[in-house]
Amino acid sequence: MSLCRRNFLLSAAGASLASAQAAPRRLLIPRVSARADLMKNYAAVLLDQALAAAGLPVTLEPTPELIPQNRALQELGRHSGRLDVVWTMTSVEREQQARPIRLPIFKGLFGWRLLLAPHEVSERLREVQTLADLRAFSMLQGLEWPDTGVLQANGLRVVVSPSYDAMFKQLRLGRADAFPRSVEEVWWEHDRYGQGLTVVPDVCLHYPAAVYYFVAPDDDELAAAIELGLHRLRTTGAWDRLFLKHHGDDLARARLGSRRVLELHNPLLPKATPLDRPELWFRPQG
Structure with missing residues (x-):
C-alpha cells in the first residue's frame, strides 16, 4: 500500500x-x-x-x-x-x-542498555572492549522477557529470575555479574533499589528493539x-x-555518545519492524 x-x-x-x-x-x-x-x-x-x-x-x-x-x-x-x-x-x-x-x-530506547552491577564487578566490566569480552560475565534477566532471548542468541550467559523485585537482591548476592537495563529504566531503578550497586561507566549494549x-x-x-x-x-x-x-x-x-557501544543482533525482531525509517529511532550524538 x-x-x-x-x-x-x-x-x-x-x-x-x-x-x-x-x-x-x-x-x-x-x-x-x-x-x-x-x-x-x-x-x-x-x-x-x-x-x-x-x-x-x-x-x-x-x-x-x-x-x-x-x-x-x-x-x-x-x-x-x-x-x-x-x-x-x-x-x-x-x-x-x-x-x-x-x-x-x-x-x-529499550535497546540501549546500561549495566547495573555490584561495585566490585563494575571496574572489570568497564574495561570490556568487545562482545567476546562480555561473554566472560553473567547477565541477569527476567523469565519471560524478550531481552533474555536476545542476550542468549548473542552467546551471553544469562541467569533468569521469575521475580523482578528479587533481582536486585540476587545481583547484590553475586548470583549474576550485571543486570542490563534500558536508559529509560536504569536511573530510577538505581535510585530505588541500587544500594551496593552502580551503573557501569564507559560501556553500553545496543540492539534494535521496538x-x-x-x-x-x-x-x-x-x-x-x-x-x-x-x-x-x-x-x-x-x-x-x-x-x-x-x-x-x-x-x-x-552520555551514550561517549560510551563504547557493543552491538548485538536481535533475532526476535519481526521482519515488519520499520528499521528503514530512521526518523522513528533515537540515535545518540557522538
Whole structure:
C-alpha cells in the first residue's frame, strides 16, 4: 500500500471515529509498574495525546493489580474484555498474540542498555572492549522477557529470575555479574533499589528493539486511531517534545555518545519492524 493511500485511509478512519464517538471511550490498560502515577507515565500520556489528536476522546483506566506483560497480551488475544491497550516490546511471538501498531513509541530506547552491577564487578566490566569480552560475565534477566532471548542468541550467559523485585537482591548476592537495563529504566531503578550497586561507566549494549502499542486482533477502530494520532503528533513535533520531556534527563545522564557501544543482533525482531525509517529511532550524538 502506498504512503498516500495509507494516510488517506487513516484520515478516513479518524473522521469516522470522531463522528462515531459522542462520549469518551473507556480504555482499560495494564498496571505494569510501581512507577509514577498514570498521567506521569510517558506511554500513557502519549497514548492519550495520540487518541485526542485522532479525534477519539478516551479515559484511561489501569487495572487494580499489576499484570505481567505476557499475560496482558494473552488477555488481548482472547478478547477477555479486561484490557484494551498494552504497550510492550515486540517479538514474532507477541505479534501473533495481539495486533501491533508498528511505531516504536520509545524510539528504540529499550535497546540501549546500561549495566547495573555490584561495585566490585563494575571496574572489570568497564574495561570490556568487545562482545567476546562480555561473554566472560553473567547477565541477569527476567523469565519471560524478550531481552533474555536476545542476550542468549548473542552467546551471553544469562541467569533468569521469575521475580523482578528479587533481582536486585540476587545481583547484590553475586548470583549474576550485571543486570542490563534500558536508559529509560536504569536511573530510577538505581535510585530505588541500587544500594551496593552502580551503573557501569564507559560501556553500553545496543540492539534494535521496538516497544509498540498492542490492541485486540480485531479492534480495527482503535488500531487506526492510535496510528493516525501518532502520525499527527510526529508531524507537529509534539511527539518529539514529549519524548524529550520524559527522557531527556536520562539520556543526558547516560552520555551514550561517549560510551563504547557493543552491538548485538536481535533475532526476535519481526521482519515488519520499520528499521528503514530512521526518523522513528533515537540515535545518540557522538
